[in-house]
Amino acid sequence: MPAAAPASDLRTDKATRESVFALVGNPNCGKSTIFNALTGLKQKVANYPGVTVEKREGTCFNQHGKRIHLIDLPGTYSLNVHSPDEAVVRDVLLGRRADTPRPDAVILITDASNIERNLYLATQVLELGLPTLLVLNMTDVAEAKQWRIDVGKLSQRLGVSVVPMQATFGKGLVELKAAMSKLGSADFQPVSSNVHPARPSASGNELEARSPSQAGSLCHLPIPPDILGGLQQTRADLIRSGTVSENVSLLEPLYLISDHDPAHYGIEDSLVNRLAAAHDVLEKKLPGWEDRLAASRYEAVEKLLLDVLRRPERDESTTTDRLDSVFLHPIWGGVCMAAIMLAVFYMIFSVAEGPMDWIDKITGSTSGWIEANMPAGDLRDLIANGIIVGVGGIVKFLPQILMLFFLIGMMEDTGYMARVAFIMDKFMGRVGLNGRSFVPFFSSYACAVPGIMATRTIASPKDRLITILIAPLASCSARLPVYTLMIAAMFPANGVSTLQKASLMLSMYVLGTGGAFAFAWLFNSTMAKGRSSLMVLEMPTYKRPSLRHVARYMLERAKMFLVRAGTVILGLSILLWAAKTYPKPGTPEPADTAAKVAYRSSQLSHSFAGRAGHFIEPVIKPLGFDWKIGIGLISSFAAREFFVSTMGIIYAVEDDGDDNVEPLKQKLAEDRWPDGRPIFTPLACLSLMVFYVFAMQCLSTVAVVKRETNGWKWPIFQIAYMTAAAWLASFVVYQGGRLLGF
């Protein structure tokens, strides 16, 4: 299957290109599901808003076999944008993006169970004058609420084709493709509007042009005359000042001068002042004009639905309502969340244990086979003790990763994750963040990179920056191997229950989350200035999870994990092997076993890696870490999980032919300080886990923060504060523990 191409890769020529259709709709109405169904691609889908934060493109074929270029746009409630991702929708639809042609047609996706609110965006999209097709998705959810929507009448009133769908189950896809064929054909008459100067009326007033059939329809809104006049004047002023071109409709000035956009996202710096001035002039002349315009849109939607939507006088209690009475309960909601999270970690440990052992055995026997069948030398050492130990040490965590993402996928697809966001909003509100920060923060539990990109849904630049700064504190999946190894090293004897291990693991996630909130509060009350945005979080209905979506999500993450193991971790393993092997001592290795151990220990200590570890040992010794752990801390700056590989390579556990966490765990337990004390005491292991909770240790995250904040200032600050926090927290744990007698 091809991957979705980033938009910048797709250059098209107006004369020769295929038709371009844009998928537009509110957040969480099923756009990406429909995009995937049409294109066969694998964009991430989930049952909560804000999953798509940038446009994605793909191709599909209509019923006549004609190629169509599809653009999946981020969800938005309105073209009056609030955040960077919404600005993408506005700019693509207005044809303001140099890298994307203006769509030839729009497929407007609506959630049938929230039709009133969804049609608000429809009023704005229909005004654009582009051929439009309306998809009424999630009709099953509307039917469950006993809502009856007269599709024929809706189509007649809107002047566009309407296709009912249940995209999750693939229902309505054939009808959609048929409608798309018609949408692209020459006999389709695009809707007209009262805001396009290119279509003058017989009376000569270009802004009052309307056909009788369209009177009262949503594509021809009764914009209050004074606002219409004001917008005309603004448009003329902006054309005169060269801010917009002469052929723009009234819509471009309308959305560009919107007061909703907190930072003028997607607008060139040189135009911002002119647009802000134009807004101020209009606001002075017509105070509250934007609110009045919004009210007139809602009024039009309400009128239209009078004879289109039939629903019970009072909505009956649905399954969602009943479940929410527990999951969103002030007390039981929190209890359920804690129980579900504990169950997740319990399953990660218990279900993954067997397959992890199998991978252990395969890795161990492969390494042993090479040792037995290849003559001794550097290449054999590199393969057996560098590559296989390094890469195998990471790959063995694949079952845990699969389990983690399967459970996350289930929670996302059912809609439970949005409830977690709602519960967490209470805490987030106290530290100055809002509900929109939750989705990016939550995404960071998988990986901080998409989490930081998801901050584009946050309207307030201040909230967005703070969320970017705290996102890497969410314990990402790369920390999982480190935590697992340290928990194994803490309890080398098998006398500890899986529940206890799961609880310890969960406590690390709680610590990271608590730390993130504490830093958000600190940043909010000290360094960042700016206006906070209001909490905007839509509660989706609970749905039966689609195993196909969950499996796809899980396999995508597994693929990423394995690709990373086969590229970055492989490369780092080779380099670390070299760093611990060179420079070589001048004398040959002795044959005597005891002398050989001493020789190898001395060789490691004097290698490049050993010297680096010794160099930082004075700084990390107060945390309970020796120079070998120091090598792990340095090498894992590129990727956290590489710490596990480093320990495997450093401790060279390949000799017994069964070299994985179990033997590594034993090696760690046996290692001593020069004075004979054990290094990996439970307290030192806990200190190391706490260090990894707070430390940045990820080059990919640094790169994405640099890109999203447009400079090095914030990534450098982030590395500095997280490293300082990691050191301090470890110091408190280790020294505090020692004072308490541990």
Place this chain on the structure above:
Amino acid sequence: MNTDWQTWTALGVVIVTAGLFVLRAMRKKKGGCSSCGGANAPIPKH
């Protein structure tokens, strides 16, 4: 002799790996964002 070819081959693997890392870093610097689809949305200066 056996040790010699293993030593040089291992060294070659290490050098090629290091070179690939350097190339990757340089290509990223030149190319800039390869996955944001032009939707790069920097934090405005405060």
